[in-house]
Amino acid sequence: MATPFQLSDPAVPELLRARMLDRVEERLRGLLATEHSATRGADPRAVTPIRALADQVTAGGERTRATLLLTGYLAAGGSPAGAQVVDVAAALELLDTCHLIRGDVRENVPLRRGIPTPHVGHAAEHERNGWRGESRRFGEATATLAGDLAVAYADRLVGGLTGQAREIWDQLRIARVLGAHAEAATRTEYLDDPWPLGCLEGCTPGCAAGWYAVREPLLLGAALAGRPDLTDEYGDYASRLHAAWRLRGFLDSGAASDWHARMLCEILLGREEKDRTEDLIMRLVNEADRAVAEAPLRSGWHRELVNLAARLGLASAW
Numbered sequence: 430m431a432t433p434f435q436l437s438d439p440a441v442p443e444l445l446r447a448r449m450l451d452r453v454e455e456r457l458r459g460l461l462a463t464e465h466s467a468t469r470g471a472d473p474r475a476v477t478p479i480r481a482l483a484d485q486v487t488a489g490g491e492r493t494r495a496t497l498l499l500t501g502y503l504a505a506g507g508s509p510a511g512a513q514v515v516d517v518a519a520a521l522e523l524l525d526t527c528h529l530i531r532g533d534v535r536e537n538v539p540l541r542r543g544i545p546t547p548h549v550g551h552a553a554e555h556e557r558n559g560w561r562g563e564s565r566r567f568g569e570a571t572a573t574l575a576g577d578l579a580v581a582y583a584d585r586l587v588g589g590l591t592g593q594a595r596e597i598w599d600q601l602r603i604a605r606v607l608g609a610h611a612e613a614a615t616r617t618e619y620l621d622d623p624w625p626l627g628c629l630e631g632c633t634p635g636c637a638a639g640w641y642a643v644r645e646p647l648l649l650g651a652a653l654a655g656r657p658d659l660t661d662e663y664g665d666y667a668s669r670l671h672a673a674w675r676l677r678g679f680l681d682s683g684a685a686s687d688w689h690a691r692m693l694c695e696i697l698l699g700r701e702e703k704d705r706t707e708d709l710i711m712r713l714v715n716e717a718d719r720a721v722a723e724a725p726l727r728s729g730w731h732r733e734l735v736n737l738a739a740r741l742g743l744a745s746a747w
Contacts, residue, residue: 501650504730527579548572
């Protein structure tokens, strides 16, 4: 028999969230398996974009958006047994997968999460089978449709959202599209500045890495828990956490950074500059902690938000 626990137990926040993340995983896999089974019987060819999407979703990933949403929800007093929040968390993961798929097409990324990206994999399938037409276009079209499908499934999952939660979701959908275009345009025009100064001052509309990627999941969690009063605290927390993450990404110049960012980081930042950047990251993480220090949250969840800020703000990849 499982040992009972209290919400005040310091180990419980992480345990509660982990259990809910397991439910999100089950929801995603169950949805895609059901769709694949139902569609295969009607037209075997139609399962191709479903399979392409399922491969990307089930290949793994950090589930960062779902983690942020569930943290904001549980900290705000939301019920661990809630069903709608699990659907919304799954929808966020589908939306994120859509933008990854489409971004990989634009940038011709060959691998994602250890497997071929949909446009590459299906272009290779086209070429192997000697099908009519251009392999590259077939691969890109299949990937685009897989992205469309991800959005359609996400919108179905959030169909019951109302009020503030619906407004946040709609704004997130628009902001991500505008941000993706802005990123592509600035790179094409050679205007991209990899040093994330804008994140320190506050992201503007159209930023591809806009801090809505942190803020909106947290605000969705608060809205689903019936706590719109946390908007300011969560917003301040998110802006600082996002800036810390962006600085960490620039400083480490990981795989997600383009060659321009890696080159500038290597050439322009000496040991002293890198140390100052590390200090700035820590300052931002501490500011994120203070932003929620006095927020009226469920017992034990102030510490979990502090832990989350440290983990995401100091991680070399997100």
